[in-house]
Amino acid sequence: MTRITGVRVHDVRFPTAAAGDGSDAVNRGDYSATYVELATDGPLTGAGFTFTNGRGNELTCAAVRALAHHVEGRPLADLWADPVGFARSLSADVQLRWLGPEKGVIHLATGAVVNAVWDLHAKEAGKPLWQLLADLPTGKLVGCVDFRHITDALTPADAAAILDRGRDGLDARRAELERDGLPSYTTSVGWLGYPDDKVRELARSAYADGWRAMKMKVGGEPADDLRRARIIRAEIGPDALLMMDANQVWEVDEAIARTAALAEADPYWIEEPTHPDDVLGHARIQRAVAPIRVVTGEVAANRVIVKQLLQAGAVRVVQIDACRVGGIPEVLAELLLAAKYGVPVCPHAGGVGLCELVQHLFAFDYLRVGTSLDGRMVEYVDHLHEHFTDPVRTRGGRYVLPREPGYSATMRPASVAEFRFPDGPVWARSGKPG
Amino acid sequence: MTRITGVRVHDVRFPTAAAGDGSDAVNRGDYSATYVELATDGPLTGAGFTFTNGRGNELTCAAVRALAHHVEGRPLADLWADPVGFARSLSADVQLRWLGPEKGVIHLATGAVVNAVWDLHAKEAGKPLWQLLADLPTGKLVGCVDFRHITDALTPADAAAILDRGRDGLDARRAELERDGLPSYTTSVGWLGYPDDKVRELARSAYADGWRAMKMKVGGEPADDLRRARIIRAEIGPDALLMMDANQVWEVDEAIARTAALAEADPYWIEEPTHPDDVLGHARIQRAVAPIRVVTGEVAANRVIVKQLLQAGAVRVVQIDACRVGGIPEVLAELLLAAKYGVPVCPHAGGVGLCELVQHLFAFDYLRVGTSLDGRMVEYVDHLHEHFTDPVRTRGGRYVLPREPGYSATMRPASVAEFRFPDGPVWARSGKPG
Structure with missing residues (x-):
């Protein structure tokens, strides 16, 4: 033992x-x-x-x-x-x-x-890890979920029903992930610290590599944001998805106005438009900027915040984080909450090793919880993977399903x-x- | 300099x-x-x-x-x-x-x-500190308030209007505080770790010392909570205020049921009925248990949470904390938000030195912001004051207005x-x- x-x-x-x-x-x-x-x-x-x-x-x-x-x-x-x-x-x-x-x-x-x-x-x-979770019987999986302070939105019975439904078609979904990989988008094209030429070149090269969804940072000077958005949109054409990420910098009313000013570049979503604790603020922004999707979650403190974002209709995509909350039992609660409210999960990644972790969560979510790829993508940032013993691999803008035992969290000594x-x-x- | x-x-x-x-x-x-x-x-x-x-x-x-x-x-x-x-x-x-x-x-x-x-x-x-703040011109005070991410609820103009109104009758309110002290309630009677006899004796002795408002802890076994509530109510009679504090232990629906089960002891408020981040949960509890007041705030992470509690009508009393948030600029924001929404502030105290700090905030709030004592009390816990060079003093269930320069925060070497x-x-x- x-x-x-x-x-x-x-x-x-x-x-x-x-x-x-x-x-x-x-x-x-x-x-x-x-x-x-x-x-x-x-x-x-x-x-x-x-x-x-x-x-x-x-x-x-x-x-x-x-x-x-x-x-x-x-x-x-x-x-x-x-x-x-x-x-x-x-x-x-x-x-x-x-x-x-x-x-x-x-x-x-x-x-x-x-x-x-x-x-x-x-x-x-x-x-x-994705397979360990996906293979578990529903009863055991429900016993792995932290329901504390969320039972007004998700009960163990709700979770069991979702996870039972997730057994239908499981083998076909798994075969699909093994064959095609995990849909993803790249955030490596538009950091605020990059000059225009670098942004243009990165967008062009990401498109050439097969990426059809990419994210830029906004929240600087309005004219700079719009100019960079136009550069990327010109490179990727009208059909590829362009996400925008404000990293919490705006007031609620400012977020509404600034998102409207960027609408000409056809953003797929506006991410972290204001303070991450502001459930009611996000709800107001979402009502004002629809059909542009409001998304947040990378610094959502815990499942109680995620619960409220869903209850309030404040987001149309949830970005769970693998490390911000209290590990797998709380992540499972968040995945199930999102499924209960019918909101797709696009996990936050980047930083150090977050891509390595969230590929497991995304795969499990597709296999047993969300069971659809519609509107679902894993974030990808091309940094620091070389420091892990089982790094993520991508092919044509998709993650390759990880195979090694564990949570892909081991760093090279x-x-x-x-x-x-x-x-x-x-x-x-x-x-x-x- | x-x-x-x-x-x-x-x-x-x-x-x-x-x-x-x-x-x-x-x-x-x-x-x-x-x-x-x-x-x-x-x-x-x-x-x-x-x-x-x-x-x-x-x-x-x-x-x-x-x-x-x-x-x-x-x-x-x-x-x-x-x-x-x-x-x-x-x-x-x-x-x-x-x-x-x-x-x-x-x-x-x-x-x-x-x-x-x-x-x-x-x-x-x-x-x-209370006097430093109360004496400041409105323009300077507004410049001391952290409005970041709350301007959808409180603008600098709103704050200026509140603080300008607070100049009317200022001298009379100050004379009143100097003469009568600050209304307060005691939390020293009913910690969960105390046996019934100790609770009874403490309630009796607090009443004899002039306290007409006191708080007990709940959230243990339902029968224990009710028995202790009856003991205290029997000691303090029907007119004194009895507050109850659940310290976040309940689910939302459980909080509604458990508060109803304690209603016979006529609680003045139910404090921290559920997770402190759950704005929407508190709002639902407040709607269900009214006229019992829902109160929270001692671990409200920041002004954005307090803003939402007020916007959602989730609390009928706000308990600001002097140390949980980012110091005076954020505390001022919270006091002004409460005033904007017409909700009284009863600061959280106890612990180490919190009484010493919040007496200043309470006095300033009365002098320039809330300008009423209706429903306003400072929490008092009779612990550890001897370690401060300028400790709180109480007289007949009220704090004596502090006089020494500073924020009463200095500990004895x-x-x-x-x-x-x-x-x-x-x-x-x-x-x-x-």
Whole structure:
């Protein structure tokens, strides 16, 4: 019987700020991971992480240490028998909970630890995580969902009905994903830090590589946003999808006006138009800018926020995040909530390793929950995959379905050593972070 | 010209968990403070803190260190000239913001630092903070309010109108507060960790001391909640106010049923009936349990949540917190939002030093914003005041208006030394935290 014997955490930071990669209206950082390794008394090591933006990664690392006593010494079989009880032992810790509750540093760290446990579950089963989940009987899957504070919108019976329906046609959907891969869109074309020529060249090259959906950042000067939107639209033609991402920079009324001013470039969606906690604000924006879709979720603090976005009709696409919330039990709750309300899920990715994680969530969602590819895409950002032992692969604008056992979260030891902050060679050479 | 020369942070923890003080449906901790001292090149030292619940206080301390570069070396006059710009240099830091945004560990730490700067502003003016604020011209006060992401509910013009009206009768209200003190209620009677006899004796003794409003914790077993409610109601008679606090433990539908089951004890309000992020849930509960008031706010992450609680009619009393949000500029936004929507503010207190802080906010709110005492009370908990150099004083169930310059946030050096974790004598003797 496998037992978890120790929790190691590494502060890993990549010096991306200087290049302008990942720059948007409110963020300019060094893409970083709070990287967790769970040692066991067997041959397996669990890997999980949360993504941060540079400075402050030491806080999520310290939060992992504060949570470690909930996992150290635990038999893996016990955590598998009661996955929600385990996840809540972290998120409802009687002292640490005050620091959230279920949000911010403490919840990011919870996600890293819980995800690392699920990496172990999948490795022990010898399956990629998407398959471990998709193969589970409905009763067991329902027992993996954190329903706390969402039962007014989604009951265990609702979840069971959705997951049972998801068994119909499962084999055909799986064969389809294995053959065709996962539909996706690319965010690598239009960071705010990039000059026009680079944006044009990237859009052209993404189109040539088969991408038919791509995202640009907005929220800078109105004239700059519109000029860049026209450049990309000219490159990709009228049929490809162009998404726009404001990264929370606008007031509610401003979001409505600014989205209208960009309508000529035919945005498929406007992402994070205002503060991520503003459910009612998003609802008002969605009513005003329809048929343009309002989407958000990459920093939705927890399932209670996602529940309300759906209840209020505030979004037409939900962007779940693999690390922002408390790991698989909470992600499952969000996928099922979206299915209950009939809203497609397009997971947030990018950063460090988020693409590696969300491909599993997307595949499971298609196989057992959402069961449609209509309006569903995984985000893709072409950064930092080389640091993972089982990196995402894309072919013609689609993700290739992952095959290796686990959650694809394992980083290469050489990368951890090279980029560890502050003692890794990269930081020792370059000095202070951006 | 005073300049801030350094930021010191102390991890101060009081071993309250063992006594059952502060125990409720979801928290059982060692009341703690992330205590910040701002050294200057002059005679003044600024003090500020955020309250935490024991383990994890090291995280908010580390977050203060991560934010310190935004304040070190800054002339105090610059921070006074642009108080919102300064506060947002912390809350909108392009790398740290990802860890919230504006919530959890990073925002608790922001509150501690920004409040310490306001303690310096008040000390430099030689006034208690409530008076510094109440004396300011409307234009300057409006310039101290963080309106970001709330302008759909409160504009600077709205705020100016409220604050201008607040000048009428100001002198009379101030004389009233100086003569009569601040109305308050006590939460020291009914923690879940206390046995019935202790609850009965505390209710009786609080009533004898002049308290006519007191709060009990609920959210345990239904029969226990009702039995304790009957005990307190029997002691305090039909006219005194009995508040009930569920500390977020219920689902939305459960909250409605459980509140109905306690109605025979005539609760004045039901506090934190469900998850603090659930604006729509609170709105549904408020509609169902009226005329019992739904109240929340002590862990409302930021002004965007408070805005929505008001927009949705989800609460009939707002409980602002002095340390949960990003300091005075955000607290001012919350006070003004409540005034705009005509909802009274009853600040959250207790913990470590929260009473010391919120008395200033309550007095300012009465003097310039809410301008009525109808339905307004400060929470009072009789714990840990002896560790402050300017502790709250009460007389006949009311706070005495504070007089010393500053924000009453300064802890006694001997207390900091005694309770510092893990090296203070208390912790060196007692060993590990609860």
